[in-house]
Amino acid sequence: MASQADYKDRQFLAVIGDEDSVTGLLLAGIGHVTSPPTTKNFLVVDAKTETSAIESAFEKFTTERKDIGIVLINQHIADRIRYRIDTYTQAFPTVLEIPSKDHPYDPEKDSVLRRVRRLFGE
Amino acid sequence: MSGAADREAVFPTRQSLGIMKAKLKGAETGHSLLKRKSEALTKTLREITRRIDEAKRKMGRVMQIASLSLAEVTYAVGGNIGYQIQESAKSARFRIRAKQENVSGVLLPAFESYQTEGNNDFAMTGLGKGGQQVQRCRETYARAVEALVELASLQTAFVILDEVIKVVNRRVNAIEHVIIPRTENTIKYINSELDELDREEFYRLKKVAGKKQRDTAEQDAEMKARKEAQAAAADEQNQAPNAAADDAPADLLAAEEDEDVIF
Numbered sequence: 001m002a003s004q005a006d007y008k009d010r011q012f013l014a015v016i017g018d019e020d021s022v023t024g025l026l027l028a029g030i031g032h033v034t035s036p037p038t039t040k041n042f043l044v045v046d047a048k049t050e051t052s053a054i055e056s057a058f059e060k061f062t063t064e065r066k067d068i069g070i071v072l073i074n075q076h077i078a079d080r081i082r083y084r085i086d087t088y089t090q091a092f093p094t095v096l097e098i099p100s101k102d103h104p105y106d107p108e109k110d111s112v113l114r115r116v117r118r119l120f121g122e
Numbered sequence: 123m124s125g126a127a128d129r130e131a132v133f134p135t136r137q138s139l140g141i142m143k144a145k146l147k148g149a150e151t152g153h154s155l156l157k158r159k160s161e162a163l164t165k166t167l168r169e170i171t172r173r174i175d176e177a178k179r180k181m182g183r184v185m186q187i188a189s190l191s192l193a194e195v196t197y198a199v200g201g202n203i204g205y206q207i208q209e210s211a212k213s214a215r216f217r218i219r220a221k222q223e224n225v226s227g228v229l230l231p232a233f234e235s236y237q238t239e240g241n242n243d244f245a246m247t248g249l250g251k252g253g254q255q256v257q258r259c260r261e262t263y264a265r266a267v268e269a270l271v272e273l274a275s276l277q278t279a280f281v282i283l284d285e286v287i288k289v290v291n292r293r294v295n296a297i298e299h300v301i302i303p304r305t306e307n308t309i310k311y312i313n314s315e316l317d318e319l320d321r322e323e324f325y326r327l328k329k330v331a332g333k334k335q336r337d338t339a340e341q342d343a344e345m346k347a348r349k350e351a352q353a354a355a356a357d358e359q360n361q362a363p364n365a366a367a368d369d370a371p372a373d374l375l376a377a378e379e380d381e382d383v384i385f
Contacts, residue, residue: 010220012214020189023192024266026207027263028266030215031208069218069233070270070271092278094274116175116280
């Protein structure tokens with residue numbers, strides 16, 4: 001269970017996504033950079049990005065940082081670290097899979113929707 | 123039966139029977155309350171699930187529109203603005219706040235988005251050309267993020283509710299299948315032991331009563347025999363005084379001839 005103090009100071013969103021998604025979301029104003037040492041709350045992933053880099057970013061956003069309330073991740077990137085997403089069951093921060101421009105959204109892959117389906121025996 | 127079955131380690135006394143009965147009643151009350159809570163939570167969960175489904179569909183549409191408007195920006199600005207935007211992002215304008223919502227005793231957090239005024243990291247973006255498109259794209263994405271935040275709070279609520287429902291159901295099952303049968307077994311055991319004691323006590327009393335009756339009968343018989351013996355003796359004595367009556371007055375007279383008493 002999430003304790004009360006756990007989500008009081010979570011006020012940022014984080015995003016792991018391809019360049020277009022990140023650009024758009026940053027335009028909306030979710031980007032936050034803390035200066036010493038420079039840490040960003042977003043990660044641009046392209047074809048050359050290592051899976052381990054994605055994983056460590058996911059780890060950092062979900063467990064290390066205590067000021068992030070929602071982690072947005074492109075679905076095709078979530079697929080690359082699917083096992084980490086599926087085993088992630090904490091309530092905070094929330095991990096939300098979002099569609100990207102090049103990859104249409106597939107509700108069958110979404111970890112939460114799958115839990116929903118399993119819960120209702122569909 | 124109750125000896126082999128699972129029961130609590132108590133002494134079979136009337137006091138512990140009372141305690142067990144109170145416990146059984148409490149367990150039944152708790153069971154019905156928890157069951158109702160679980161039903162209420164499940165109802166909420168279904169509602170949330172439905173909304174998640176809707177919100178996911180909506181998210182798909184909104185993100186599509188947002189991507190389109192970003193493509194417009196790329197076209198208008200004439201080049202990729204990704205790097206520029208990534209480098210100029212400094213402080214979040216779009217933030218979220220968590221508040222709580224109480225659903226049958228479960229605190230569900232809900233995110234609420236708000237925009238801080240004043241700081242604009244992208245003042246220079248699209249300064250040359252495409253400023254209008256950039257502005258529109260920002261608005262579109264802001265709406266998209268709002269939808270995402272809503273979806274995220276639904277999802278968080280779903281995760282927490284799911285967990286709470288599991289815990290509540292576990293408790294309901296534990297009470298229904300472990301605590302209530304065990305308490306009933308204990309009550310049965312105590313009752314059977316008390317009955318056993320009662321029977322023992324009754325038997326003992328019967329024994330004692332029988333012994334007393336026998337004793338009384340014996341005493342009666344003895345007394346009767348003694349009375350008869352006395353009666354027989356009395357009859358004999360009734361004839362004897364007639365013979366002794368003549369001697370007695372002579373005895374009385376003879377007493378005058380006692381020695382003088384000197385003071």
